[in-house]
Amino acid sequence: MRYETVMGLEVHVELATESKLFCGCSAKFGADENENVCPACAGMPGMPAVTNKKAVELGIAAAIVTNSEITRTITFDKKSYFYPDLPTGYQITQWFAPICKNGWVEVETTAGKKKINLKQIHIEEDAGKLIHEGYDTSLVDFNRTSVPLVEIVSMPDFRTAEEVVAYLEKLRSLLTFAGVSDCKMQEGSMRCDVNISVREAGSDKLGTRTEIKNMNSLKAISAAIAYESKRHIDALEIGDEVLIQETRGWNDSIGKTFSMREKETAADYRYFPNPELMPIYISDEWIDKIRVNLPEPAVEKYVRLTGELGLPEFDSGIITGSKTLSDIFDDVTKHFNKPKEAANWIITELLGIAKGSNKGEDDIQIDCVKFAKLMELVDNKTINRTIGKKLLGMVLEEGIDPAVYVAKNNLGMIADTGVINEAIRIILADNQKSVDEYKKGNQKVFDFFVGAIMRKLGGKADPKVVNELLIRQLK
Amino acid sequence: MDCYIVDFHAAELGVGAEVALEDSVMRKGLPAKAGSKILEGFIAPFDATVVTRLLDSKYNIAGRIGMNEFGLPSLISAGTNDIYDAVKAVSAGVVSYALCNDVFGVYRRRAAEEGICYLHPTYGTVSRYGLVPMACSMDQIGVACKNPDDCFGLLSVIAGNDPKDGTMYPEKSYVYSKTGKELRIGVPAAVLNQADEGTKESIRRFAAGFTSTDMELKYFDVYKQVLYILTCAEASSNLTRYDGIKFGYRASNYKNLNELYTRTRTEALGVEAKLAAIMGFMVLSQENYIPYYEKAMKIRRLIKESLRFGEYDIIVLPTKISDDSYENLSLFALAPLAGLPSLSFSFKGCGIQLVADAKNENALLTAWEGVKNEI
Amino acid sequence: MQNVKRYEMLNKLELAEDEYVRVSACADKLTESFKLLEGIDTSGAEPLITVLDIQNVLREDVCVKTIPREELLAPAPDSTGGFFRVPKTLE
Numbered sequence: 001m002r003y004e005t006v007m008g009l010e011v012h013v014e015l016a017t018e019s020k021l022f023c024g025c026s027a028k029f030g031a032d033e034n035e036n037v038c039p040a041c042a043g044m045p046g047m048p049a050v051t052n053k054k055a056v057e058l059g060i061a062a063a064i065v066t067n068s069e070i071t072r073t074i075t076f077d078k079k080s081y082f083y084p085d086l087p088t089g090y091q092i093t094q095w096f097a098p099i100c101k102n103g104w105v106e107v108e109t110t111a112g113k114k115k116i117n118l119k120q121i122h123i124e125e126d127a128g129k130l131i132h133e134g135y136d137t138s139l140v141d142f143n144r145t146s147v148p149l150v151e152i153v154s155m156p157d158f159r160t161a162e163e164v165v166a167y168l169e170k171l172r173s174l175l176t177f178a179g180v181s182d183c184k185m186q187e188g189s190m191r192c193d194v195n196i197s198v199r200e201a202g203s204d205k206l207g208t209r210t211e212i213k214n215m216n217s218l219k220a221i222s223a224a225i226a227y228e229s230k231r232h233i234d235a236l237e238i239g240d241e242v243l244i245q246e247t248r249g250w251n252d253s254i255g256k257t258f259s260m261r262e263k264e265t266a267a268d269y270r271y272f273p274n275p276e277l278m279p280i281y282i283s284d285e286w287i288d289k290i291r292v293n294l295p296e297p298a299v300e301k302y303v304r305l306t307g308e309l310g311l312p313e314f315d316s317g318i319i320t321g322s323k324t325l326s327d328i329f330d331d332v333t334k335h336f337n338k339p340k341e342a343a344n345w346i347i348t349e350l351l352g353i354a355k356g357s358n359k360g361e362d363d364i365q366i367d368c369v370k371f372a373k374l375m376e377l378v379d380n381k382t383i384n385r386t387i388g389k390k391l392l393g394m395v396l397e398e399g400i401d402p403a404v405y406v407a408k409n410n411l412g413m414i415a416d417t418g419v420i421n422e423a424i425r426i427i428l429a430d431n432q433k434s435v436d437e438y439k440k441g442n443q444k445v446f447d448f449f450v451g452a453i454m455r456k457l458g459g460k461a462d463p464k465v466v467n468e469l470l471i472r473q474l475k
Numbered sequence: 476m477d478c479y480i481v482d483f484h485a486a487e488l489g490v491g492a493e494v495a496l497e498d499s500v501m502r503k504g505l506p507a508k509a510g511s512k513i514l515e516g517f518i519a520p521f522d523a524t525v526v527t528r529l530l531d532s533k534y535n536i537a538g539r540i541g542m543n544e545f546g547l548p549s550l551i552s553a554g555t556n557d558i559y560d561a562v563k564a565v566s567a568g569v570v571s572y573a574l575c576n577d578v579f580g581v582y583r584r585r586a587a588e589e590g591i592c593y594l595h596p597t598y599g600t601v602s603r604y605g606l607v608p609m610a611c612s613m614d615q616i617g618v619a620c621k622n623p624d625d626c627f628g629l630l631s632v633i634a635g636n637d638p639k640d641g642t643m644y645p646e647k648s649y650v651y652s653k654t655g656k657e658l659r660i661g662v663p664a665a666v667l668n669q670a671d672e673g674t675k676e677s678i679r680r681f682a683a684g685f686t687s688t689d690m691e692l693k694y695f696d697v698y699k700q701v702l703y704i705l706t707c708a709e710a711s712s713n714l715t716r717y718d719g720i721k722f723g724y725r726a727s728n729y730k731n732l733n734e735l736y737t738r739t740r741t742e743a744l745g746v747e748a749k750l751a752a753i754m755g756f757m758v759l760s761q762e763n764y765i766p767y768y769e770k771a772m773k774i775r776r777l778i779k780e781s782l783r784f785g786e787y788d789i790i791v792l793p794t795k796i797s798d799d800s801y802e803n804l805s806l807f808a809l810a811p812l813a814g815l816p817s818l819s820f821s822f823k824g825c826g827i828q829l830v831a832d833a834k835n836e837n838a839l840l841t842a843w844e845g846v847k848n849e850i
Numbered sequence: 851m852q853n854v855k856r857y858e859m860l861n862k863l864e865l866a867e868d869e870y871v872r873v874s875a876c877a878d879k880l881t882e883s884f885k886l887l888e889g890i891d892t893s894g895a896e897p898l899i900t901v902l903d904i905q906n907v908l909r910e911d912v913c914v915k916t917i918p919r920e921e922l923l924a925p926a927p928d929s930t931g932g933f934f935r936v937p938k939t940l941e
Binding site: 516517518520521550551598599612638641642643644645694696697699700701703704711718719720721722723724725729730731732733734735736737738740741744746749750752753754756757760766767769770771772773774775776777779801812813814833 | 851853854857858860861862863864865866869872873876877879880881883884886887888890892895896897898899900901902904907909916917921922924925926927928934936937938939
């Protein structure tokens with residue numbers, strides 16, 4: 001029997017606002033527990049909700065980049081259930097009139113291009129965070145409570161984990177480049193639930209559906225899909241297990257999904273319109289204003305980089321694969337107008353340093369003016385590239401000013417050929433045996449000489465000049 | 476006679492008129508319990524906007540005053556347990572004013588009966604910031620005092636747009652004054668006929684002072700149902716935040732999370748709040764949403780659109796038609812359901828209630844001015 | 851009224867016997883009275899969620915710090931190390 005896996009995705013993406021959706025608390029990640037909490041988002045009575053305009057605008061931006069039909073008059077509703085991460089006992093969401101419907105996103109996999117259809121996107125507030133402490137208590141942190149997010153609900157259009165991953169990467173690219181979200185899975189600002197069922201290939205009837213939650217990386221998502229679809233197929237073939245419609249968690253360390261106890265009241269959320277929040281009318285003018293101000297999307301930027309700027313496809317792909325790298329590239333080339341050189345520095349040196357300290361590309365934070373100045377110093381031969389690389393690490397980690405640092409530590413390149421020739425003369429004199437070997441045809445000792453001479457010069461000579469002068473003296 | 480005041484905030488007593496706050500209007504540093512045990516231990520973390528405005532205008536906040544739990548009506552005890560200490564305190568001269576939230580008419584009725592007055596302003600003209608919510612689409616802070624002229628004076632201090640409340644008209648402030656225009660009084664005979672003879676006579680004599688016109692209050696027979704369905708739904712949702720976790724009462728004996736929730740809420744919510752919570756969940760449940768909740772919202776629109784302000788400026792109503800508190804809700808439903816201002820006072824020994832069009836408090840004031848020398 | 855127990859349970863309430871009798875009697879009376887709504891023709895009427903006819907009440911995206919954490923946690927019946935504490939949520 002051949003089987004087909006059918007999947008639909010619910011992706012939650014936190015919006016890149018400064019403040020929360022319905023109160024003025026900071027929406028930033030990483031504060032101390034309950035630091036970004038006020039009486040309103042702690043569920044205390046008496047503070048009416050007032051909607052954050054930026055959140056609505058980012059919702060509109062999400063609608064635009066996913067080719068969705070924007071709802072002209074949107075409203076907010078209450079979804080009620082008791083849980084300690086929900087301080088008011090209701091979540092404000094969009095049940096009756098979501099921000100948009102019927103969008104689509106094109107993904108590309110090894111099997112070719114495919115359109116993934118979206119049912120809708122709605123704006124809602126995030127819930128708080130529970131930390132399980134000790135044997136019998138849990139701790140509640142409301143920092144995340146009421147942080148604005150959009151939930152992007154796809155149609156059941158996915159058949160493979162590869163499509164799912166390609167879709168999530170595409171969404172991340174669209175949303176980060178549009179400034180909608182930073183989409184960091186490890187920080188929880190992008191989260192994904194997968195609805196999955198398995199049926200006989202060719203059948204148009206859907207099988208029993210389960211929902212997988214709690215995956216915080218693309219790798220985990222792929223693994224969870226593989227595990228869960230095999231579990232479904234085994235149940236169908238061997239019949240050792242009866243599938244039930246349920247929510248399952250993903251345990252990354254053992255690589256298995258597990259049944260999650262449903263929240264008791266999940267059966268009836270008692271949705272109703274929130275009478276405290278007036279409808280929001282979204283005019284053509286408002287949409288156009290947001291559309292024209294959207295930053296350049298990754299695909300367009302790729303075309304500009306490979307075309308106008310003449311960068312290799314490989315380099316352009318890496319730079320436009322990350323909003324952070326892309327922003328760094330834009331920023332440094334404003335001050336250092338050699339795009340190819342800049343791309344090189346970013347891809348080989350900057351990423352290299354980040355990887356060395358176990359940082360993801362989206363975690364890189366660097367002063368682009370200093371970065372540009374550093375590239376300039378190498379480019380105009382004030383310092384050599386080796387010293388440049390060292391200094392880049394210091395710009396990244398300590399924020400040093402490269403020009404000041406070079407002057408203060410006398411790292412400028414030795415331009416005086418007399419000094420270099422003298423160093424070469426001393427090294428050759430000290431290593432007569434090696435000189436003899438070289439003259440017998442052993443090329444390897446050449447590199448040894450270069451290394452020794454560079455050390456003697458404190459690493460500050462231009463290796464090309466050392467090479468030329470060395471060859472002359474060895475003749 | 477401080478028996479009505481739950482706790483005087485002595486430091487604030489000084490010169491100037493004193494204002495008592497119903498237990499649901501927040502004064503920073505004071506408890507705000509909305510008459511409920513479930514808010515025991517909760518201290519208001521900020522001043523309600525109305526309080527800020529009163530203090531800015533040199534009024535004194537006298538303290539908190541008792542109320543029905545969350546302002547809900549006494550349906551189970553059939554009205555006998557109503558707590559309207561705000562009216563008693565003003566009537567006894569303990570304070571000059573009390574600020575209250577009167578969705579169900581407890582204050583409008585009792586003020587008129589006790590010989591004082593109550594002004595429920597147009598929805599969206601007084602900030603709800605700092606008011607413990609019951610039904611957000613109808614909650615509105617109003618004024619109890621001895622004399623309607625003073626009611627309007629105090630209202631002009633507290634009314635006006637507040638960016639912290641998203642359910643407000645844009646006007647920054649309001650000036651209330653008598654208009655020169657001749658008022659037309661709408662008299663809903665069918666409603667009036669349900670009142671006792673004394674009330675009927677009072678209302679007739681009130682209307683005689685103006686041009687009056689017979690009118691029909693369409694849907695009056697379901698006013699109370701629509702009011703209760705919508706308010707219990709909203710109230711049930713506003714009550715879910717009381718769970719013993721963040722503030723307020725927590726049961727002392729529980730073995731797990733569900734027991735913490737259940738015992739806390741069972742021990743600390745009163746019987747009317749329990750009724751409202753249960754009825755609210757019922758009308759919002761999947762199977763009942765359309766026949767009850769949505770239907771009530773639709774009738775609410777029909778009620779609002781059935782009014783013909785223009786043909787009349789004021790609708791006059793009794794403040795009591797039955798000994799049954801549920802029946803009486805119908806008399807007070809129009810103002811909250813349609814967001815209209817309403818003034819009640821005693822006229823010729825009986826309670827009467829005037830309702831005007833939205834933001835036309837001036838018609839109420841003018842009507843009062845027209846009869847104030849013959850009450 | 852049917853299902854009083856269900857809405858009681860969903861509400862995290864557990865009424866004592868005498869309270870249950872009073873509440874359900876009143877709930878019966880109320881639901882009985884709600885039957886009158888059936889006779890009202892609401893075809894073509896849009897639900898009225900709020901009486902205000904205003905739109906787009908929005909706030910600029912600006913952070914406002916209102917109260918320090920100690921004040922926020924002060925009224926909590928049980929808190930520790932900056933957190934609110936509850937009985938374990940997962941079994």
